[in-house]
Each structure stands twice: as structure tokens, then as C-alpha cells.
Amino acid sequence: MNFKCKFKRQFLSGPYMVWIVGFILLPILMILYYGLTDSAGSFTLQNITAITEPIHMKALLLSLKLALLCTAVCLILAYPLAMILNGLHLKRQSFVVFIFMLPMWMNLMLRILAWQLLLSNNGIFNTVLESLGLAKVQLLNTSSAVVFGMVYDFLPFMILPIYNSMSRIGSDVIDAAKDLGANTLQVFLKIILPLTVSGVISGIIMVFVPALTSFVISDLLGGGKVLLIGNVIEQEFMQSMDWNMGSGLSIVLMVFVIASMAFMNAHGNEEGGAAVW
Amino acid sequence: MAKELIHLSHISKSYDGTLVLDDLDLGIKENAFVTLLGPSGCGKTTTLRLLGGFETPDRGQVFFDGADITSLPPNERKLNTVFQKYALFPHMSIAENIAFGLKISKKSKSYINDKIKYALKLVNLDGYEKRSVDSLSGGQQQRIAIARAIVNEPKVLLLDEPLGALDLKLRQDMQYELIRLKEELGITFVYVTHDQEEALTMSDSIVVMNQGYIQQIGTPEDIYNEPCNAFVADFIGDSNIIDGVMLKDKLVQILGVTIPCVDTGFGEHQPVDVVIRPEDVELSDPPDGFLEGDVASIIFKGVHYEIEVTAGGYDWLVHTTKMYPVGTHVGISVIPFNIQIMNKPESNDEKAVETGEF
Incomplete structure (x- = not known):
């Protein structure tokens, strides 16, 4: 390789490098700086330790609880769905995958706003309940509504990696297991389940992380009554204008995100997820 | 001559309206090395899958040792299959692969360990217990697939073009290996291939098939020297x-x-x-x-x-x-x-x- 050629090729990655430095690296450094200083600019750990304040702790625990709940519901829904999908005839398969993906191409905000209307006191669900002579139910502005919105939003991210890992199991491997005497349940427990673990793990990461950090869904469907750590951080930045506190809490949240990803990655390689991104 | 172990009686099978097998009638004797030979699409693999229980015929019956097994699922049949692409379980070690069938049938640990050792020795891969599937070559994987099938002591071993993915030299070595295995085990082999040389080398009896029909059944010598029609003559040798x-x-x-x-x-x-x-x-x-x-x-x-x-x-x-x-x-x-x-x-x-x- 001659030097000139090598240099020119590296030059091509220039715009991307600018993007990374300007919009990913620099903001992270700024968050680290703000998070570790006070308003006067001197070093402090106060913004980090602020997570132990009851209101912040409560928001963090609620976030963890709702994110776990959302992940669990997604997993319970997605695994059988992926199995059904995998069992379909090939032509129909791609169509059904397309149907699942369709909502993902619409703006998140739009979809959540639609749910806000549907779940509201005068929304379609309560109208139906009323016409049946039943009492109205408070749907909007509850934790359940937030979890529901998250599940609705993140379900495809659970289905696709599981479906991917499932579709990669050759039919002859299943046949071989049956041939060696395994019944349907044994085929599932000894072959299908172990071979889809990697897909399940990527699915969990891809649902749990955005669910943990989400604030738009809780904002719109929780109506300010469901305060997640994401909402707290947003308020610190937007309402209190306390960038130091917001950054400090962001660092704590980031640690949780990285820890959960590291934990999951340690329990299997992430092959299932790569196919989705 | 030995008694008939398998009988396929008036089998018809079609996929999406295309007839693959038409009124096929075939008997397979005990301890024979029978090869189903024919070009792709002739119905030979379908015949094997019918025997294995992975397909059910549209019409006709499959008899095994006198009993009708037409609708018996594969896991309840006393025969094992070696698949074309080996179909080893990628998440298991070699030993676990071989032990799969034995664990399902709840054999004792010491019995399973003895069997693994015996099977690996039989296919000349002693000491490979702990290896992973990925670390083996195609020929080795194929031999593990055979070991995995024979530890269950099936009465019949079905082999679906097991040497198709191997190179010429390895294929020839494996042919002798298979003949040796058959002698040692003393069980029936039903072998599917499109390679006429393979069929002539290994078989006691060859079933030449084309377009869902049996063209000729006979010993390799019969088939080669006295082909009954132009297709057989053309397909077996030049x-x-x-x-x-x-x-x-x-x-x-x-x-x-x-x-x-x-x-x-x-x-x-x-x-x-x-x-x-x-x-x-x-x-x-x-x-x-x-x-x-x-x-x-x-x-x-x-x-x-x-x-x-x-x-x-x-x-x-x-x-x-x-x-x-x-x-x-x-x-x-x-x-x-x-x-x-x-x-x-x-x-x-x-x-x-x-x-x-x-």
C-alpha cells in the first residue's frame, strides 16, 4: 500500500469523524464535566450522590420496575409470536414481519399521542365501556398506561432478534432431534430454547435499555403523575435549568445502562441484535 | 435370504400438485445395504423421509417388521437418520451430541459414557468428546452424525446423501468406512445418492429411480451389465x-x-x-x-x-x-x-x- 492512497481513503471518513466528535463524544464529555462540577465550576460529587435523595431514588426504582415489567411482558408476548411467525409459510412470513415493522416507521410521538387519545376518559375504550353500561376506568395517567405504551413501542425490538435466531435453526436440526427420539416438548426445551438464548438476550437489551431511559412515553401517558428518572432529568434541564444536577443524574443512569448491557453481553453473544440494526 | 424388514406398499406422494412418488412398491431385506439411486427430483429423498417419518404418504402404507408405521411420528420409530448436512446440534459438545438420543431414552450415565467411547472409536475419532461442533471438518462432522445415529442401536440406518458435501478423496475413504461400519454393526443401511459410483461401490442392492418411478432393482453387477432400459443404462456409467x-x-x-x-x-x-x-x-x-x-x-x-x-x-x-x-x-x-x-x-x-x- 502506498501512503498517498491510504491517506485519501482515511479522508473519506472525515465527515463521519466530525459527526462522532461533535455529536457523540463532545456531549458525553460535557455531561461528565457538568455532572462533576457545581454551578461555580468547581469539582463536586454532589450531583452524583443526589440520586440517593428520596425523590430521585423513587424515580429510579420506578423506572427500573416499569422497565423490567415492560421487558417481561414483551418477552412473554414476543417468544410465542416469533415461534408462530417462524412456522409460517415463507411467502407469508415476510409479509407478517412487514406488518410488525410497519408501526416502527411512524414517528414515536405520533403513536403515543394517538394512544393518549384512545386511553383518555372520553376515549374509545371508555366510550365502549360506558355504552355497555359499565363504569369508566381511569386508564390514562397510570403506571399501567406507561407500561402499555412502552410494550407497544418496543415489542418489535423483542420479536425480531428472537425471530432471527429462531429462523436460523435448520429444519434438519429439528428433524434430527425428532429422529433421535425427542418429542415436541423435548425438541423445544433441548434444541429451540438453547439456540434462541442469544436472540432473547439481544431482545432484552433492546427493550430494557430504551424502556429504562424513556421519558416521552411516561410524559404523555403518565401525565406527570408517573415520574421516571428520565422525566426527572428532563425537568432538571428544562425547568430547573440545573444542568449540573441533570448531568449528574444522567451519569448515574448511563452507569445503569452500561451495567445492564455488560451483564447481558456476558451471558451470550449479541448475534441476534446485529441483524436488526 | 434374509427376511423383509421394511415394506413400502403402493406409496403415492405429491407436493403442491406435483407428483413425486407414484404407486411405489419396495421391500427392503434385513441387513442389506440398499441404495436409492437417481437424479435430483426422482423421489429418492422423499422415499427416505417417508421411512424416517418426516413425511406421510398421500396414499399407501409403510410397514416395519410387519407393523404398519405409516402414521407413527419419527421419535417413535426404531430407525435413525444421517442427514445430508449432518445436522449436528451446534450448542452441544461432540459427546453431548452423541448422547442426545440415549439421554432421551433415559439410559444410565455409565452406559451413555461407554456408548460414546464405543461410537467414537467406531468412527475413528477417539478423544473428541469435549470438542465443539465448529472445530471439526466436514468429514469429521459427518462421522459424528453417524456415531450419533448408531449409538441408539437402530435396526435401520437411513443415510441421505451423507457424503455429498465432502471432497472426492474423503468421499472414497468414507465409502470404505461405511462398508466396514455396516459389517461391524450388522444392521440394514438405506442409502440415498445421485452418485452412481458410490452406489456401485457400496450396495448389496440398488434401486434406480426416476420421476417417482422405480426403474430397476438389482445387484450392482445386474444394474451395470444388464440395464433394463435406456435411462438406467445412461444413468449408470456412460x-x-x-x-x-x-x-x-x-x-x-x-x-x-x-x-x-x-x-x-x-x-x-x-x-x-x-x-x-x-x-x-x-x-x-x-x-x-x-x-x-x-x-x-x-x-x-x-x-x-x-x-x-x-x-x-x-x-x-x-x-x-x-x-x-x-x-x-x-x-x-x-x-x-x-x-x-x-x-x-x-x-x-x-x-x-x-x-x-x-
Whole structure:
């Protein structure tokens, strides 16, 4: 390789490098700086330790609880769905995958706003309940509504990696297991389940992380009554204008995100997820 | 002769309206090495999958040891399959792969360990217990697939083109290996292949199939020396297949010349297919021989030369150990014993032969 050629090729990655430095690296450094200083600019750990304040702790625990709940519901829904999908005839398969993906191409905000209307006191669900002579139910502005919105939003991210890992199991491997005497349940427990673990793990990461950090869904469907750590951080930045506190809490949240990803990655390689991104 | 272990009775099977097997009837004897041979799409793999229980026939029954097993699921059949692409379980070690069937049938730990050792020894892979599937070559994976099947002591081992993915040398080694295994185990092998050489080398009995019909069943010698129709003759080894007319018993006319043969009972002035193996064609200096022609091409094949001679308007394929340069004027002769006469296809069954891929 001659030097000139090598240099020119590296030059091509220039715009991307600018993007990374300007919009990913620099903001992270700024968050680290703000998070570790006070308003006067001197070093402090106060913004980090602020997570132990009851209101912040409560928001963090609620976030963890709702994110776990959302992940669990997604997993319970997605695994059988992926199995059904995998069992379909090939032509129909791609169509059904397309149907699942369709909502993902619409703006998140739009979809959540639609749910806000549907779940509201005068929304379609309560109208139906009323016409049946039943009492109205408070749907909007509850934790359940937030979890529901998250599940609705993140379900495809659970289905696709599981479906991917499932579709990669050759039919002859299943046949071989049956041939060696395994019944349907044994085929599932000894072959299908172990071979889809990697897909399940990527699915969990891809649902749990955005669910943990989400604030738009809780904002719109929780109506300010469901305060997640994401909402707290947003308020610190937007309402209190306390960038130091917001950054400090962001660092704590980031640690949780990285820890959960590291934990999951340690329990299997992430092959299932790569196919989705 | 040994008793019949498997019987496929009047089996028909179609996929999406395409008939794959039509009224197939086949018996397989105990301890035989039976090969289903035919071009792709001839129904041989479907036949094997019917035996394994992965397909159910549209019509007909499958009998095993006298019992009707047509609707028995694969996990309840006393036979095991070696799949074309090995189909090893990628998340298990070699030992776990081999132990799979034994664990399912709840054998004791010491029994399983003994069996793993025995099976690995049998396929010449002792000490591979802890290895992962990925770390093995194709040939090794195939041998593990065989080991995994035979530890269950099946009465019949079904093999679906097990050597298809291996290179030539390995394939030949594995052929001997399989023959040895069959002798040692003393069980029935049903082997599917499209490779006629493989079939001739290993089988006790060959079933030649085309387009869902059985064309001929016989020993390798029968199939090669006495093919019953033009398809079999063409599929098993190379052949010269020439349109001819049977003038009377022991006299046939091809390409305008009348030559003696040994076949009788075809009637008089009956159109027939005349099959002559390339190694049976003798070249000589004209005017010897019943036809004269010119050498069109010559290829060195190692043991022999493959020569194409244009004579009487037909391109003759000739195998000979003597070298004839292109353009040499030669005479062609064949001794009567080496001329095979076959009826032209008449029924629908036989017509399938003619529309084959070859």
C-alpha cells in the first residue's frame, strides 16, 4: 500500500469523524464535566450522590420496575409470536414481519399521542365501556398506561432478534432431534430454547435499555403523575435549568445502562441484535 | 435370504400438485445395504423421509417388521437418520451430541459414557468428546452424525446423501468406512445418492429411480451389465444408446448396418434401443469392423482414453487404452454378447424415463 492512497481513503471518513466528535463524544464529555462540577465550576460529587435523595431514588426504582415489567411482558408476548411467525409459510412470513415493522416507521410521538387519545376518559375504550353500561376506568395517567405504551413501542425490538435466531435453526436440526427420539416438548426445551438464548438476550437489551431511559412515553401517558428518572432529568434541564444536577443524574443512569448491557453481553453473544440494526 | 424388514406398499406422494412418488412398491431385506439411486427430483429423498417419518404418504402404507408405521411420528420409530448436512446440534459438545438420543431414552450415565467411547472409536475419532461442533471438518462432522445415529442401536440406518458435501478423496475413504461400519454393526443401511459410483461401490442392492418411478432393482453387477432400459443404462456409467430395429432373433439393424447380437424374443422388425458400453466398443484398422468413422476428439482420462468417433451419423463414445490421433480413420466392432437390446418405452411409466433430465 502506498501512503498517498491510504491517506485519501482515511479522508473519506472525515465527515463521519466530525459527526462522532461533535455529536457523540463532545456531549458525553460535557455531561461528565457538568455532572462533576457545581454551578461555580468547581469539582463536586454532589450531583452524583443526589440520586440517593428520596425523590430521585423513587424515580429510579420506578423506572427500573416499569422497565423490567415492560421487558417481561414483551418477552412473554414476543417468544410465542416469533415461534408462530417462524412456522409460517415463507411467502407469508415476510409479509407478517412487514406488518410488525410497519408501526416502527411512524414517528414515536405520533403513536403515543394517538394512544393518549384512545386511553383518555372520553376515549374509545371508555366510550365502549360506558355504552355497555359499565363504569369508566381511569386508564390514562397510570403506571399501567406507561407500561402499555412502552410494550407497544418496543415489542418489535423483542420479536425480531428472537425471530432471527429462531429462523436460523435448520429444519434438519429439528428433524434430527425428532429422529433421535425427542418429542415436541423435548425438541423445544433441548434444541429451540438453547439456540434462541442469544436472540432473547439481544431482545432484552433492546427493550430494557430504551424502556429504562424513556421519558416521552411516561410524559404523555403518565401525565406527570408517573415520574421516571428520565422525566426527572428532563425537568432538571428544562425547568430547573440545573444542568449540573441533570448531568449528574444522567451519569448515574448511563452507569445503569452500561451495567445492564455488560451483564447481558456476558451471558451470550449479541448475534441476534446485529441483524436488526 | 434374509427376511423383509421394511415394506413400502403402493406409496403415492405429491407436493403442491406435483407428483413425486407414484404407486411405489419396495421391500427392503434385513441387513442389506440398499441404495436409492437417481437424479435430483426422482423421489429418492422423499422415499427416505417417508421411512424416517418426516413425511406421510398421500396414499399407501409403510410397514416395519410387519407393523404398519405409516402414521407413527419419527421419535417413535426404531430407525435413525444421517442427514445430508449432518445436522449436528451446534450448542452441544461432540459427546453431548452423541448422547442426545440415549439421554432421551433415559439410559444410565455409565452406559451413555461407554456408548460414546464405543461410537467414537467406531468412527475413528477417539478423544473428541469435549470438542465443539465448529472445530471439526466436514468429514469429521459427518462421522459424528453417524456415531450419533448408531449409538441408539437402530435396526435401520437411513443415510441421505451423507457424503455429498465432502471432497472426492474423503468421499472414497468414507465409502470404505461405511462398508466396514455396516459389517461391524450388522444392521440394514438405506442409502440415498445421485452418485452412481458410490452406489456401485457400496450396495448389496440398488434401486434406480426416476420421476417417482422405480426403474430397476438389482445387484450392482445386474444394474451395470444388464440395464433394463435406456435411462438406467445412461444413468449408470456412460453408454452409447442408438435407435435400432430388431430384424429377427439375434439380428439387429443400427445406423444402416445389420449386426449379430444374442438377444431373442423381441419379435420381427421391432424398434428397439441398442445400448453399448464405451469400453465394449473395439476400434480397428478399416476395413475391419461393421462401421467406419473418424476420430473426432480424444481425452486422456488416466486409465484409458475417452474417444469420440463419428461413424454412421452417430457420435460413438469409446474407452480404449490405445491412443488414436484426431482424424484417424477407424473401424468399429462390438462382439454380440456386449450388445444390449431394450424395448422402446411404451407405457406412461416408462415414458417418464425418456423425459428425464439426462
